[in-house]
Each structure stands twice: as structure tokens, then as C-alpha cells.
Amino acid sequence: MKLTLIKPTIGRREHSLYVDEGRMEPLMLGVLAGLTPPDVEVVLYDDRMEAIPYDEPTDLVAITVETYTARRAYEIADDFRQRGVPVILGGMHVALLPEEAQRHADSLFIGDAETAWAQVIEDARSGKLQPKYWGPPGPAQIGGVMPRRDLYSGKGYLPMALMQFSRGCRFACNFCAVSQYFDKKHYLRCIDEVVAEIVSQDRKFLFFVDDNIASNQAALKELCHALIPLKVHWISQASLDVTRNPELMKLMERSGCWGNVMGFETITPASLRDAKKSPNIPGFSDYAHEVKVLRDHGMQTWAAFTLGYDHDTVASIEATVDFALKSRFTFSAYNILMPYPGTPLYRKLAEENRLLYDGQWWLHPEYRFNQAAYVPALMSPDALTAACHDARTRYNSLSSLITRFSDLKTNLRSASRALSFWRYTLLFRKEVYKKHGMRFGLR
Numbered sequence: 001m002k003l004t005l006i007k008p009t010i011g012r013r014e015h016s017l018y019v020d021e022g023r024m025e026p027l028m029l030g031v032l033a034g035l036t037p038p039d040v041e042v043v044l045y046d047d048r049m050e051a052i053p054y055d056e057p058t059d060l061v062a063i064t065v066e067t068y069t070a071r072r073a074y075e076i077a078d079d080f081r082q083r084g085v086p087v088i089l090g091g092m093h094v095a096l097l098p099e100e101a102q103r104h105a106d107s108l109f110i111g112d113a114e115t116a117w118a119q120v121i122e123d124a125r126s127g128k129l130q131p132k133y134w135g136p137p138g139p140a141q142i143g144g145v146m147p148r149r150d151l152y153s154g155k156g157y158l159p160m161a162l163m164q165f166s167r168g169c170r171f172a173c174n175f176c177a178v179s180q181y182f183d184k185k186h187y188l189r190c191i192d193e194v195v196a197e198i199v200s201q202d203r204k205f206l207f208f209v210d211d212n213i214a215s216n217q218a219a220l221k222e223l224c225h226a227l228i229p230l231k232v233h234w235i236s237q238a239s240l241d242v243t244r245n246p247e248l249m250k251l252m253e254r255s256g257c258w259g260n261v262m263g264f265e266t267i268t269p270a271s272l273r274d275a276k277k278s279p280n281i282p283g284f285s286d287y288a289h290e291v292k293v294l295r296d297h298g299m300q301t302w303a304a305f306t307l308g309y310d311h312d313t314v315a316s317i318e319a320t321v322d323f324a325l326k327s328r329f330t331f332s333a334y335n336i337l338m339p340y341p342g343t344p345l346y347r348k349l350a351e352e353n354r355l356l357y358d359g360q361w362w363l364h365p366e367y368r369f370n371q372a373a374y375v376p377a378l379m380s381p382d383a384l385t386a387a388c389h390d391a392r393t394r395y396n397s398l399s400s401l402i403t404r405f406s407d408l409k410t411n412l413r414s415a416s417r418a419l420s421f422w423r424y425t426l427l428f429r430k431e432v433y434k435k436h437g438m439r440f441g442l443r
């Protein structure tokens with residue numbers, strides 16, 4: 001039997017193909033391959049930079065689907081099905097909108113693959129693929145599998161190993177798809193297994209793609225203790241409340257943490273409450289304490305902002321960039337608030353009749369990457385789109401780059417940190433402009 005795994009791209013630029021130069025290993029496909037019995041031949045195609053060979057013989061095509069890649073994923077699925085090849089779709093978007101995905105698949109996988117994937121393969125082998133499989137997120141759904149990294153070789157992925165210590169998050173931010181998918185729960189993987197996975201591969205720069213590695217602070221402490229002897233460097237995503245735990249901050253630094261993606265989201269207290277961003281709310285003043293702690297521990301923070309809440313204005317977006325520049329964050333993202341299907345935010349905007357693109361921006365032929373997909377309260381959708389683009393432009397200007405770089409506490413802490421700053425800053429800066437206004441899908 002032969003299995004073809006596919007990671008779809010988001011889309012294309014108006015007059016040319018978009019090739020994602022900052023692409024990372026598709027961990028979910030490495031996990032699926034790792035769960036597949038060894039007698040099955042497995043191939044992986046990454047639509048972000050390589051052509052998909054639709055006519056190459058295969059017995060099953062498995063495609064991972066996110067909201068941003070749904071349109072393209074369905075195109076690929078339709079093309080294979082036209083050739084009579086069975087297609088199974090899985091991933092967060094499929095779990096949140098199964099009725100939509102069903103129209104493009106022979107079978108849907110709803111949830112995490114770990115416990116039921118072997119059954120899918122057995123059924124496909126005997127020509128009895130079921131219309132639906134379930135793997136509800138839970139403790140049994142994380143770990144017990146070694147991702148097959150050999151499938152990544154020669155594909156030009158960034159030189160960092162993606163891995164996971166935990167899944168989900170205990171918080172309930174109202175725009176977050178993760179919070180819906182995992183129902184505000186957080187699941188841990190056994191630390192010995194994480195250590196074995198690190199030791200088994202060459203890369204010593206790790207990206208823990210946990211939704212919130214600091215969701216369980218006691219568990220993160222244990223992980224840090226286990227990482228110290230391994231002498232790795234790592235980055236992840238963490239909620240801001242971790243800065244209120246001095247012992248853990250010290251441990252993170254000692255264990256080789258170089259920084260985290262952190263959801264600052266907004267500097268407007270009313271917007272924090274709108275977003276139900278509870279890790280940021282206690283003692284909120286102006287994030288001065290949080291920024292100081294992160295800098296004191298040498299963290300090259302990627303500050304993520306979400307812009308467009310009901311109290312936000314063009315002026316408050318400009319003030320957000322002022323704050324980010326003053327804080328000298330190593331990286332910073334200015335994301336438009338997106339109504340992801342299945343989230344409380346989506347339902348609220350739908351009830352208030354404020355959704356644009358027929359409430360299905362991810363499929364709509366007129367929707368473009370980084371455009372507002374709803375009507376904000378205090379500005380027009382176009383004004384929000386433009387303000388976020390201006391924010392990215394200001395943050396990526398040459399003077400901003402130089403000010404941020406010349407920071408002894410973070411980017412100039414060591415030669416390798418400085419190198420990492422330039423490598424990723426220039427790459428992400430280029431990607432921001434390349435992706436802006438991109439169409440979804442290739443047709």
C-alpha cells in the first residue's frame with residue numbers, strides 16, 4: 001500500500017506563485033507517517049514549494065487542513081478524487097467545520113490522529129474506508145509516536161526541529177480556535193519520551209509548537225529540568241502570566257530558552273476584556289513589568305498583537321506599534337482579529353451581522369490574506385486592513401531594525417543570538433510583504 005501525505009499552501013500572489021521561504025517542517029505529517037505501519041510506503045508533498053504529482057499512483061491521499069489552507073486543500077482533494085484516488089482530510093479546520101470538509105473527501109478524520117490512524121490504514125488497505133473517524137483530543141492523544149523526520153529531508157525547511165511537549169491551553173480567549181478544539185484543556189506528553197525524541201535527532205535548535213507551553217507551569221518546570229543537561233536552544237509559545245513566576249523564568253533561561261511567541265494582543269484594557277485574554281489581565285497596567293522580566297532573562301520575544309477589537313481605533317493601533325518599538329521586541333506580529341469558525345468571536349460577529357465575505361472568508365474568491373473579514377466597531381474594514389499593514393511596515397523599517405538589534409540584553413547577548421536576529425528578521429520581513437494581499441487557493 002502507498003500513502004501520500006500533503007501539506008497545502010495558502011495560495012498565490014496576484015501574478016505569480018507564492019513560495020513560502022520561511023517554511024517549517026509539517027510536524028502533523030511526520031506524526032501521521034510515524035503512526036503508519038512500516039510496510040506501507042509513505043511519500044510527502046509540500047505544496048508550499050513543490051508540485052503535487054496527481055498522476056503518481058497511490059492508494060490513499062491524506063491532507064492536513066487549517067482554516068487558511070482550506071480552499072487550497074479542497075482543490076487538491078477534488079483533483080485526486082477526480083482521478084479516483086480516495087482522500088482523507090484531517091486537522092483543526094475539519095474538526096471545526098466537518099459539514100464543509102465532507103463535500104471534498106471520501107473520509108474525514110475529526111480530532112487527533114494518535115489512537116485511530118492505524119484503523120484508517122487497515123480500512124484503506126481492505127478498501128473499506130469509513131466516512132468518518134474520531135480521535136477526540138485527550139491524554140491518550142499525545143505522544144507514543146516518533147515523528148518520521150526522514151520525510152523532511154531535501155525539502156529546504158528552516159533548520160529547527162519542530163516538536164511538542166503539550167497540546168491545548170487552559171485559557172478561553174474568545175478568538176482562539178485552539179481553545180475551542182481542546183475545550184480549554186491542556187494535555188502533557190511524557191518527559192522521558194520528549195527527551196528521547198530530542199536525543200534521537202541531530203538538530204539542537206528546537207521549536208516546541210505547543211499552543212501554550214506555560215499552560216501548566218509545574219509541568220514546564222519539570223521539562224526545563226530535563227532540558228538543562230541536553231544543552232539545546234529552544235523557542236515556543238507561552239502565555240504572559242509566566243513572567244509572574246520568577247523561579248520558572250530562571251529555569252527557562254537555564255534550559256536554553258531563547259524566547260517565545262507571546263500574545264500581548266492589545267495595550268487597550270477594554271480590548272483585553274473583550275478578548276477574554278485572562279492571562280494578561282491580572283495587574284495589567286502597561287506591560288512594563290512583563291517586558292522587563294522578559295528582557296532581564298534575555299528572551300528574544302515574538303510579541304503577537306491582535307488588532308480590531310471593538311475599542312480599537314487607528315490611533316490605538318499606532319500606539320501599539322509605539323509600545324512595541326519602545327519594548328524592543330525581537331519580532332512582532334500585527335494580526336487582524338480573525339473570526340475563526342467555531343469560536344465565540346465568530347458567533348458574536350455573526351449574531352451582530354458584521355461578518356463580511358458571506359461569513360466564509362477562507363473560501364471566498366475575493367478574500368485576500370491580511371484583509372479584515374468583518375466590520376470593526378470604530379473604523380471601516382479597509383481602515384483596519386491599512387492600519388495593520390502600516391504597523392507591519394513601521395515595525396520592519398530600517399531604523400526599527402537597527403534599534404531593536406542593538407539590544408545588549410537580548411539580540412547582542414551572543415554571536416549566535418545576533419545571527420538568529422538577522423536571519424529571521426529579514427526572512428519574516430520579506431514574508432510579510434510577499435503574503436500581503438495574497439489570494440487563497442491556486443485556482
Ligand code: B12
Pocket residue numbers: 010023024025026027028031032062063064065066067068069088089090091092093109111112113114117141162164168176177178209210211335340341
Ligand atoms: C506551529 C504552528 C505554526 C508555524 C508553522 C508550522 C509549519 N509546519 O509550517 C508558524 C509559526 C509558521 C505558523 C504560521 C501560521 N499559523 Co500556525 N500554528 C502552529 C501551531 C501552534 C502548531 C501546529 C502543529 O504543528 N501542531 C502539531 C501537530 C502534531 O498537531 P496538529 O497539527 O494539531 O495535528 C494533529 C491533529 O490535528 C490531526 N491532524 C492534523 N492534520 C491531519 C490530517 C489527517 C489526514 C489526519 C488523519 C489527522 C490530522 O492529527 C495530528 C496529530 O494528532 C498551531 C496550533 C495547533 N494546535 O494546531 C497554530 C495554528 C495552526 N496556526 C494558526 C494560524 C492562524 C497561523 C497563521 C495564519 C498566522 C498568521 N496570521 O500568519 C500562519 C500561517 C499558517 C500557514 N498555513 O501557512 C491557527 C489556525 C487556525 C485555524 N482555525 O486553522 C492555529 C490553530 C493557532 C491558533 N491559536 O488558532 N503556525
Ligand code: SF4
Pocket residue numbers: 168169170171172173176177178179211212239263279
Ligand atoms: S492563551 Fe493563547 S492558546 Fe490559550 S486560549 Fe488564549 S490565545 Fe488560545
